[in-house]
Amino acid sequence: MRVKFVRTLLVLALLGNIIIWHKIWWLFTSQHLSKPASSAPSTHDTPQRLHRRLARLVTIVVRQFETFENDVAATVESVLNSFPAMPILIVCNELPYPPLEINLPNDTFKNVRLINLQPEFNKSFEERNPLYYVRTKFVLLLPDSTRISNKQFIQEAVIKASRTGAVAIPVGKNQLTCLEMSLKIKEWSLRIAKVPGQLCDAVMGRHATLVNVNTLKKLSDPFMLPFMESLYIQTTATGLKIQLMRHQFNEGKPLFRSQQSQWKLQQLQQRRERSMFEKLGIKKVVRATGSVDWYGCSRETQRCFGSIVNGVPSYLYQNRYTPPCCLAGLRKVAHHVFDNLERAGIRYWLEGSSLLGAMKNGDILPWDYQVEVGVNRDDLNRCPWLVKAKNKPIADNYGYVWEKATEGQFFKVQFSNSNRLHVNLLPFYVKNGTMMRDSWFSKNRDFPEQFLHPMSSIEFAGRQVPSPNNIRDFLEINYYKGVVENPELPGKIVN
Numbered sequence: 299m300r301v302k303f304v305r306t307l308l309v310l311a312l313l314g315n316i317i318i319w320h321k322i323w324w325l326f327t328s329q330h331l332s333k334p335a336s337s338a339p340s341t342h343d344t345p346q347r348l349h350r351r352l353a354r355l356v357t358i359v360v361r362q363f364e365t366f367e368n369d370v371a372a373t374v375e376s377v378l379n380s381f382p383a384m385p386i387l388i389v390c391n392e393l394p395y396p397p398l399e400i401n402l403p404n405d406t407f408k409n410v411r412l413i414n415l416q417p418e419f420n421k422s423f424e425e426r427n428p429l430y431y432v433r434t435k436f437v438l439l440l441p442d443s444t445r446i447s448n449k450q451f452i453q454e455a456v457i458k459a460s461r462t463g464a465v466a467i468p469v470g471k472n473q474l475t476c477l478e479m480s481l482k483i484k485e486w487s488l489r490i491a492k493v494p495g496q497l498c499d500a501v502m503g504r505h506a507t508l509v510n511v512n513t514l515k516k517l518s519d520p521f522m523l524p525f526m527e528s529l530y531i532q533t534t535a536t537g538l539k540i541q542l543m544r545h546q547f548n549e550g551k552p553l554f555r556s557q558q559s560q561w562k563l564q565q566l567q568q569r570r571e572r573s574m575f576e577k578l579g580i581k582k583v584v585r586a587t588g589s590v591d592w593y594g595c596s597r598e599t600q601r602c603f604g605s606i607v608n609g610v611p612s613y614l615y616q617n618r619y620t621p622p623c624c625l626a627g628l629r630k631v632a633h634h635v636f637d638n639l640e641r642a643g644i645r646y647w648l649e650g651s652s653l654l655g656a657m658k659n660g661d662i663l664p665w666d667y668q669v670e671v672g673v674n675r676d677d678l679n680r681c682p683w684l685v686k687a688k689n690k691p692i693a694d695n696y697g698y699v700w701e702k703a704t705e706g707q708f709f710k711v712q713f714s715n716s717n718r719l720h721v722n723l724l725p726f727y728v729k730n731g732t733m734m735r736d737s738w739f740s741k742n743r744d745f746p747e748q749f750l751h752p753m754s755s756i757e758f759a760g761r762q763v764p765s766p767n768n769i770r771d772f773l774e775i776n777y778y779k780g781v782v783e784n785p786e787l788p789g790k791i792v793n
């Protein structure tokens with residue numbers, strides 16, 4: 299009797315559950331189905347209703363144009379001809395001079411707004427943010443000198459963009475190229491490649507982009523110049539794909555036809571790119587053509603990071619590794635030093651973190667900031683640069699600077715006078731079977747002489763370099779057990 303009652307109760311509870319789940323499922327699927335239908339215009343609207351609907355869905359943004367030559371006024375007019383009620387934002391870094399030929403107080407332009415990103419008196423931080431004015435779900439980013447003639451396919455673009463998040467619409471009769479961007483933030487690098495297909499990280503060729511406004515709201519600086527490039531690098535980091543569309547907008551007035559304005563534009567573009575990569579922390583760019591551009595430090599500049607405090611370089615706190623230009627520079631210094639030591643006949647071997655890097659991946663550790671080399675103290679006088687460096691820093695014939703360290707009894711070879719990337723030369727001597735060193739660093743680095751008898755060698759930064767034998771034991775004496783498998787970042791920063 300009781301068992302029967304309990305069983306009935308259980309069945310009832312189960313049934314109730316099924317009904318509730320069904321209701322929830324139904325609610326979700328019906329919402330899912332009805333959402334795009336209600337927000338995207340249907341193809342059966344009358345033209346007037348279509349205009350009004352689109353004006354409530356799309357805000358036009360004109361971001362990049364040159365004050366010395368532009369077609370913004372005509373571009374804006376062409377939009378208003380087709381969509382008199384569509385909101386338009388013109389975004390600039392400073393008020394254009396000569397001013398744009400748009401009579402903003404005129405009622406025709408009541409939905410057009412010029413937004414200056416520059417700080418201004420009596421203007422709040424919010425009021426300088428273009429997104430503050432966007433009330434629509436989508437933003438159409440329009441390049442200067444564009445004519446919107448076909449209204450139908452803005453609608454198609456909206457329907458597509460509500461599925462994929464963003465679409466690219468060609469301007470003029472040019473073929474758009476789909477680009478793949480491999481963004482490696484930790485390594486400060488970006489690799490761009492042309493790829494076939496219709497779903498892209500970035501798009502090359504003159505085009506407009508229709509994008510969900512929420513995508514822009516997620517970006518740190520959506521209106522940075524050069525406009526589309528900086529946008530696509532940032533959207534790539536969020537994982538957004540841009541879908542290419544076949545239809546096209548028409549081109550407006552041809553711009554930058556004279557050689558002088560071409561040159562001017564090129565100069566501006568280069569300056570903007572440099573500033574963008576600096577802001578985004580990208581120091582190495584591999585272009586779609588395969589050429590490599592460096593935006594970090596060079597041999598002629600200071601190195602990319604400042605003085606090292608407590609053995610932890612600043613970039614580790616930014617959750618980044620050594621800038622690629624610095625690793626490349628360090629490899630150059632290392633090769634130069636190895637060549638000089640070998641020519642002079644000085645016994646040397648890879649030490650410390652450099653030996654660890656060689657053991658792990660045949661190179662400098664990705665987060666390391668110097669190269670460490672042990673040398674036999676009794677051999678030092680064989681190298682004329684080291685002899686000279688005892689007195690004062692000296693630049694050799696190739697511009698590398700040899701000097702005695704101020705922190706202890708060891709030597710440094712620097713990349714150049716201005717760039718202080720360096721190799722440390724750490725002198726050791728034998729005493730009763732132990733390799734001893736005079737004071738440098740707090741860390742005890744003495745080790746049994748037998749590690750150097752016989753010497754071994756290991757691949758490092760693209761060449762074979764002498765090393766102690768039994769490297770694993772050697773490193774574990776220097777660091778801790780299991781250091782090769784589990785190397786720690788300095789300063790206990792979590793990798």
Ligand SMILES: *[C@@H]1O[C@H](CO)[C@@H](O)[C@H](O)[C@H]1NC(C)=O
Binds near residue numbers: 404405
């Ligand atoms: C406003 O602009 C329209 C179109 O450009 C023009 O026809 C009209 O005369 C202007 N009105 C005033 C008051 O300037």
Ligand SMILES: *[C@@H]1O[C@H](CO)[C@@H](O)[C@H](O)[C@H]1NC(C)=O
Binds near residue numbers: 420
């Ligand atoms: C800023 O606003 C205040 C109050 O409305 C006004 O008195 C002042 O003149 C304005 N300053 C400028 C520079 O426009």
Ligand SMILES: *[C@@H]1O[C@H](CO)[C@@H](O)[C@H](O)[C@H]1NC(C)=O
Binds near residue numbers: 730731
């Ligand atoms: C040399 O090392 C051996 C063994 O490590 C030790 O017994 C001896 O006392 C050391 N001699 C000197 C002079 O330090």
